[in-house]
Structure formats: structure tokens, C-alpha cells
Amino acid sequence: MSGRLSAEQSQTLEQILDLLIPGNPAKGIPSGNAPGVMNFLQQRLQEEGQLHAQVAELLASASPMVVTADTLRQLQSDKPQAFASLQRLVYMAYYSRADVRQQLGLAPWPVHPQGYQVASETPEQLDALTAAVKARGRLYRPC
Amino acid sequence: MSAEPVDVLIIGAGASGAAIAWSLLETRMQIVCLEQGGHVHDKDFPSRREDYELARYAEFSCDPNVRGLPEDYPINVDDSCIAPVNFNGVGGSTINFLGHWPRMKPSDFRAHTLDGVASDWPIDYATLEPFYAMNDRNTGVSGLAGNPAYPPYEPPHPPIPIGKLGQRLAQGFNALGWHWWPSDVAILSEDVEGRQKCVNAGTCDLGCAAGAKGGTNFTYWPMLEQAGVELRTHSRVREILVDEHSGLATGVLYHDASGQVQRQDAELVIVACNGIGTPRLLLNSASRLFPDGLANRSGMVGKNLMFHPLKGVSGVFNEPMDGHKGPMACSILSQEFYETDPERDFVRGYGLHSGRSTTPMTFALGGYGIDQPIPWGQEHRHVMDDIYPFLASLTIVAEDLPEEHNCVTLDPELTDSDGIPAPRVHYRLGDNTRRMLAHGEARATELLQAAGAREVLSKSGDELWWRAGWHQMGTCRMGDNPETSVVNGWGRCHDVKNLFIVDGSIFVTAGAVNPTSTIQALALYIGDSIKNNIGNLFD
Ligand SMILES: Cc1cc2nc3c(=O)[nH]c(=O)nc-3n(C[C@H](O)[C@H](O)[C@H](O)COP(=O)(O)OP(=O)(O)OC[C@H]3O[C@@H](n4cnc5c(N)ncnc54)[C@H](O)[C@@H]3O)c2cc1C
Numbered sequence: 119m120s121g122r123l124s125a126e127q128s129q130t131l132e133q134i135l136d137l138l139i140p141g142n143p144a145k146g147i148p149s150g151n152a153p154g155v156m157n158f159l160q161q162r163l164q165e166e167g168q169l170h171a172q173v174a175e176l177l178a179s180a181s182p183m184v185v186t187a188d189t190l191r192q193l194q195s196d197k198p199q200a201f202a203s204l205q206r207l208v209y210m211a212y213y214s215r216a217d218v219r220q221q222l223g224l225a226p227w228p229v230h231p232q233g234y235q236v237a238s239e240t241p242e243q244l245d246a247l248t249a250a251v252k253a254r255g256r257l258y259r260p261c
Numbered sequence: 262m263s264a265e266p267v268d269v270l271i272i273g274a275g276a277s278g279a280a281i282a283w284s285l286l287e288t289r290m291q292i293v294c295l296e297q298g299g300h301v302h303d304k305d306f307p308s309r310r311e312d313y314e315l316a317r318y319a320e321f322s323c324d325p326n327v328r329g330l331p332e333d334y335p336i337n338v339d340d341s342c343i344a345p346v347n348f349n350g351v352g353g354s355t356i357n358f359l360g361h362w363p364r365m366k367p368s369d370f371r372a373h374t375l376d377g378v379a380s381d382w383p384i385d386y387a388t389l390e391p392f393y394a395m396n397d398r399n400t401g402v403s404g405l406a407g408n409p410a411y412p413p414y415e416p417p418h419p420p421i422p423i424g425k426l427g428q429r430l431a432q433g434f435n436a437l438g439w440h441w442w443p444s445d446v447a448i449l450s451e452d453v454e455g456r457q458k459c460v461n462a463g464t465c466d467l468g469c470a471a472g473a474k475g476g477t478n479f480t481y482w483p484m485l486e487q488a489g490v491e492l493r494t495h496s497r498v499r500e501i502l503v504d505e506h507s508g509l510a511t512g513v514l515y516h517d518a519s520g521q522v523q524r525q526d527a528e529l530v531i532v533a534c535n536g537i538g539t540p541r542l543l544l545n546s547a548s549r550l551f552p553d554g555l556a557n558r559s560g561m562v563g564k565n566l567m568f569h570p571l572k573g574v575s576g577v578f579n580e581p582m583d584g585h586k587g588p589m590a591c592s593i594l595s596q597e598f599y600e601t602d603p604e605r606d607f608v609r610g611y612g613l614h615s616g617r618s619t620t621p622m623t624f625a626l627g628g629y630g631i632d633q634p635i636p637w638g639q640e641h642r643h644v645m646d647d648i649y650p651f652l653a654s655l656t657i658v659a660e661d662l663p664e665e666h667n668c669v670t671l672d673p674e675l676t677d678s679d680g681i682p683a684p685r686v687h688y689r690l691g692d693n694t695r696r697m698l699a700h701g702e703a704r705a706t707e708l709l710q711a712a713g714a715r716e717v718l719s720k721s722g723d724e725l726w727w728r729a730g731w732h733q734m735g736t737c738r739m740g741d742n743p744e745t746s747v748v749n750g751w752g753r754c755h756d757v758k759n760l761f762i763v764d765g766s767i768f769v770t771a772g773a774v775n776p777t778s779t780i781q782a783l784a785l786y787i788g789d790s791i792k793n794n795i796g797n798l799f800d
């Protein structure tokens with residue numbers, strides 16, 4: 119079975135996303151329910167029938183209650199495999215977002231071609247750092 | 262269908278296949294290379310995409326069982342605690358390798374004489390030294406001369422930055438009086454002829470779109486194709502053929518891109534399919550003359566599989582370590598515990614490698630090579646905000662010893678997309694290696710504390726990196742004795758005089774360093790030996 123999640127399932131999942139990855143408002147880091155995450159999940163669930171079935175089963179056990187951390191812990195212990203699949207998928211969805219990466223101190227852009235600036239150590243710096251190693255002398259067995 | 266015979270047929274366009282093709286270029290022999298994968302163009306590397314990390318769990322996974330592309334072959338790993346990883350295409354596993362480039366050390370070639378374990382190699386460090394240097398120039402290696410852990414040599418390019426993380430760890434090593442040195446890397450620290458210097462993107466396993474990393478897709482292959490070596494891609498060899506009377510290899514049967522079986526005859530056949538692919542091919546080439554697999558009268562084809570089992574230990578520091586900036590694997594390397602010390606409860610030794618920390622998705626999913634997600638909920642927030650940015654890690658890279666029960670066989674059911682039997686890996690961790698890893702974990706903890714870590718994190722008990730079978734060695738080992746080895750001291754099969762093996766499968770021991778600089782130096786040495794013996798090659 120595959121397909122889009124119903125409105126009720128989506129609502130439950132949104133609560134789960136907030137709980138799986140809480141945000142950090144002080145640093146402007148969004149929760150797991152960040153823009154784009156639901157779309158990513160919907161798309162993957164549409165493509166992968168088995169995953170859809172696992173997640174639908176989890177959501178059925180969770181809804182229509184208000185989902186709390188305790189509910190999630192219970193789900194994790196009752197349906198460890200389905201829970202693990204969802205957790206993995208959510209981490210992939212959330213951390214593939216450029217804005218989230220940026221909040222964590224990484225560049226939002228694709229890492230190539232721009233990359234990052236890292237200063238090279240000067241020869242003098244390296245000399246100073248390695249002086250003690252050189253002073254201890256040879257460290258291989260000649261043979 | 263059968264093509265005109267050629268002089269030299271190389272199977273596999275990875276690290277070793279490229280190096281030997283380059284060595285044989287000057288002979289003006291006609292060289293054809295058959296490679297099961299295709300060209301992977303740098304514009305298609307995932308690191309150019311915004312969601313680049315997702316590729317690690319799909320088409321650019323290092324695990325062929327996850328990628329599952331038509332050019333991959335599956336590997337049955339049910340009986341192994343480490344999964345072999347690779348890449349199949351022009352460049353082989355140097356497409357996604359990390360470019361850490363230490364050489365083996367003189368004592369690595371003499372483990373039996375010095376330490377009473379394994380066997381000595383039929384060649385030594387001094388013999389390989391000029392080929393290491395030649396290959397370093399061709400590849401574009403960066404590093405700092407003067408490392409007291411080696412006989413003197415000079416890397417062709419200055420070192421890449423060791424960065425904040427490397428500097429901090431170096432101070433810890435200095436405080437304890439232990440060896441460390443900036444890593445040699447097959448990564449350019451300066452622009453060179455059409456290749457850009459490293460831009461510190463930190464995603465070397467996703468292909469290096471800068472061309473800074475010395476994969477043979479950037480180094481040897483462009484040069485070789487221009488010089489007239491014919492590289493036939495999407496050509497998967499299913500069997501090497503032998504003449505029943507002469508006992509010589511005559512050529513191969515291979516599947517072309519459409520799956521059709523073709524025949525290519527050759528005077529000289531060179532196998533470069535890596536430590537898993539090569540024994541697989543030889544075992545799949547059984548015949549009346551060689552009922553147990555081609556060139557396997559010793560029974561050693563597929564035996565003595567060695568990896569470098571790994572464990573990681575991480576320190577949490579008080580300031581951000583910028584671990585995502587810079588090449589993934591290599592900042593500094595300590596060989597303080599590399600050589601045998603009779604005071605320890607194991608022989609041989611290990612290296613302490615400072616890997617950088619990875620990107621957030623990979624970290625959240627459990628780290629490179631591990632795959633166990635970090636917790637969810639408030640603990641997740643704590644780990645991502647208060648630990649991840651502050652990490653500096655050490656990887657203990659242990660020398661594995663050759664043990665016959667660690668081996669590659671053919672799976673009775675599993676096949677690749679052309680119906681060729683797939684390899685099955687049987688591997689368990691030896692007691693010596695286990696003790697070595699425990700020692701390494703304790704030393705790494707000590708070091709991280711000396712470097713100022715406020716907390717040290719390591720995995721529990723016996724937990725190893727699962728997808729850590731990056732280095733596959735020993736499965737067609739070299740030796741002077743045809744009863745205990747597959748190839749002689751210059752890569753020629755004892756049993757088939759025009760069949761050569763040049764990849765990591767011919768290693769006698771594993772050392773405790775990444776193997777590719779040695780694999781390619783060996784391939785160049787074998788190429789040189791072929792040239793020197795050309796008059797009586799098949800005697
Ligand atoms: C993720 C990762 C990180 C790594 N990091 C490092 C590192 O930092 N430093 C280091 O030294 N090493 C590293 N390695 C290991 C390194 O890539 C290998 O040691 C090296 O590439 C092995 O060279 P090879 O020639 O033996 O095989 P490969 O480079 O694997 O090439 C073998 C080629 O043979 C082809 N082939 C196999 N069977 C057939 C067949 N039947 N017909 C036709 N073609 C065939 C394959 O498609 C492949 O292209 C890493 C590897 C991986 C996967």
C-alpha cells in the first residue's frame with residue numbers, strides 16, 4: 119500500500135515531528151515540523167509502499183490522541199521497527215534542508231564548488247608544533 | 262562475439278588497474294581495460310546538490326548492497342561483522358575514497374621475522390620506495406616531509422591545513438610525548454594542471470567535484486585515454502579463459518552494456534578487481550584444469566581476508582571544532598603504537614587517525630559507517646547543540662592478521678544483474694585485533710583528555726564500525742612458495758604464467774595504514790617487473 123497520508127494522519131505526524139526533533143527558538147532552529155519536512159515525507163511514503171504501511175500502522179496507534187513523549191516512547195517499544203524507519207526518515211527529511219544546516223553552523227549552499235575557507239598553518243607554526251615529535255627521533259624499525 | 266586479440270587486457274579501472282596501465286604505456290603494447298561500471302562525471306557528484314547528504318543513503322552509499330546499481334554486485338555479509346564497501350566505475354573505489362595516504366612501514370614487510378606472526382613479504386620497503394614516490398607525483402600527494410616514523414621522503418605538495426581540530430589534538434599528543442604528524446593525503450593543497458586545490462568541502466566520499474582528490478578518475482584515466490588505452494565501460498568479466506594444453510590464460514568472456522556475452526582474447530591478462538572482486542572472479546573461472554578456481558592450486562584464493570577493523574572515540578571540547586571543514590578522513594595521524602611492544606598483550610599495532618566530524622544528517626543517523634541514530638526528543642536537541650559542534654574524534658585503525666577462516670567464497674544463490682555468482686564474506690574479529698582495539702580505545706581516551714576534552718564518548722564493548730570494510734586485502738597473497746601463495750613476488754600467478762594480479766588481494770599482511778598508496782606502488786612495481794622480464798615473461 120502507498121499513497122498520501124490523510125489529513126488526520128498528517129496532523130498526528132506533525133505532532134510526532136515536533137517531539138522527535140524539538141526546536142531551539144533561542145538559536146532560531148526549527149523543530150522537526152520545519153517547512154518542507156512533511157512534503158519530503160509524503161513523497162517518500164508515496165514512493166515506498168512498505169514504509170507507508172509501517173508509518174500508517176504507527177500513526178493508527180498514536181491517533182486520535184494528543185501525542186506526547188510518553189505516547190512516542192510506548193510506540194517505540196511496541197513497534198520498534200516501524201518506529202526506527204520513521205525516525206530515520208524524519209532525520210533525513212529534516213537535515214537535508216539547507217536552512218537547518220545553516221542554523222547548525224554549516225553552509226546552506228551545496229558544498230561544491232565553494233567549500234569552506236580554512237587557513238593553512240604557516241611553516242613556522244608547523245615547525246613549532248612538530249618540534250617535540252622530531253626531537254624524540256626515529257620511530258620506525260629499520261629492516 | 263569475439264574481438265581481435267590484444268596484447269594486454271586489464272580487468273578493473275580502479276586504483277590498481279589505472280596504475281599498471283600507466284606503467285605499461287611506454288611498451289606501446291595494445292592495452293584494453295574492461296570495467297563493469299561507467300564514467301562518473303564530476304558535474305554529477307552529489308556534493309553539487311543542495312540535499313547532498315541524502316546520496317550517502319542511496320546511489321552514492323559506499324555499500325554496494327545499498328546502492329544496488331546494475332553495475333554493482335551484491336555481497337553476502339550475513340557471516341561477517343564488517344561489511345565491505347566499494348565503488349564500481351571508472352576510478353573504482355577511489356571515486357568515493359577519502360584520500361588518506363600513509364605508506365606502509367619497513368617492518369610491515371617483515372612481520373614473521375620481526376614478530377613471529379603471519380609471513381614476510383617477498384619484497385621490502387626499499388624496493389617499493391621509488392614506486393611510492395612515482396605514484397605520489399602522478400596522484401598529487403600533499404604532506405609534510407620529515408616524519409620520524411618513516412625513512413626520509415618528501416611529498417610533492419605542501420600539507421593541507423590540519424585545522425583547529427588537528428592543532429588541538431596535536432597539543433594533546435605533545436603533552437603526552439606521543440608521536441603525531443600531519444597526514445599525507447592524496448588531496449591537492451595547490452592547483453595543478455586542470456585540477457583545483459581542495460576547497461575543504463568535507464564530503465570526499467561523495468566524489469570530489471573539485472578534482473582535488475587523487476582518484477584515478479582525475480589522475481591516471483584522463484591521461485591514459487588520451488594516450489590510447491581503450492577503456493571499455495559497462496563490460497563485466499564473467500570468466501577468465503585458459504588453454505587446456507598450455508595452461509595459459511587466453512582471454513575473457515564478458516557481458517557488454519546490453520548483457521550480451523562477448524569474448525576478448527589477450528596475450529597477458531591482469532586482474533585489478535580488488536580484494537573481494539578478484540577472488541570472486543578467479544573462483545568463478547573454474548575449469549577442468551583448475552576445478553577449485555583459476556590459479557588456485559594452493560587453495561589460497563579467497564583466503565586470509567584482512568580489513569582494518571576500526572573503533573572511534575570522540576572528545577567533546579569547550580569551543581567549536583569546525584569538524585565539517587576540511588577533508589573527511591585526514592588531519593593528523595599518530596603512529597605511537599604502531600610497532601610491536603612486548604609489554605602489550607598483542608603483537609603488531611595500530612594508528613590513531615584524527616577524522617573530522619561529519620555533516621549533520623550523517624551524524625544524526627549515527628555517524629559514518631555506523632548507522633545507529635542518535636536519540637530523539639530533548640536528548641536530540643542536547644546532542645546536536647551541545648555536542649556535535651564541539652567534537653574532535655580519533656579512529657583506531659588496527660592491523661588485522663591473516664587468518665584462513667576469514668575468506669571470500671561464492672554464494673550458491675545470490676548473483677549480480679548478469680547472473681554471475683556473487684561473493685560471500687566470512688569474517689570474524691581475531692583475538693589479537695580485539696585486544697589491540699581495546700588498547701587503542703584506552704589510549705585515545707587518554708589523549709582526548711590530555712587535549713582538553715570535557716567529555717569522552719565511545720561505543721560500548723565490542724561494537725565495531727559496520728560499514729568499515731574499506732580496505733580489502735590478502736585474498737590472493739604474494740609469496741615465493743606456490744603451495745602457500747597465489748602470486749609470486751611480482752604479481753604473476755604461480756599457476757598461470759600470463760596472469761597477473763595487482764590489487765590489494767596480493768597483500769601478505771595489512772599493516773595499520775590505509776592501503777591505496779601501497780596498492781598503486783605495487784602495481785607500478787609489477788608493471789616495471791613485466792617490462793624488465795618482457796623477453797622471458799612466460800618462462
Ligand atoms: C568509502 C571509502 C573510503 C576509502 N578511504 C580510503 C582512504 O582514505 N585511503 C585509502 O588508502 N583507501 C581508502 N579506501 C580504499 C580504496 O578505495 C581502495 O583501497 C582502492 O580503491 C582499491 O583499489 P583496487 O584497484 O584494488 O580496487 P578498486 O579501486 O575498487 O577497483 C576495482 C574495479 O574493478 C571493477 N571490477 C570488479 N569486478 C569486475 C569484473 N568482474 N569485471 C569488470 N570490472 C570489474 C570494479 O567495478 C572497480 O571499478 C576507501 C574506500 C572506500 C569505499
Ligand code: SF4
Pocket residue numbers: 233360448458459460461462463464465466468469470471472473474587588589
Ligand atoms: S574536501 Fe577537498 S578533497 Fe574532499 S571532496 Fe572537498 S575538495 Fe575534494
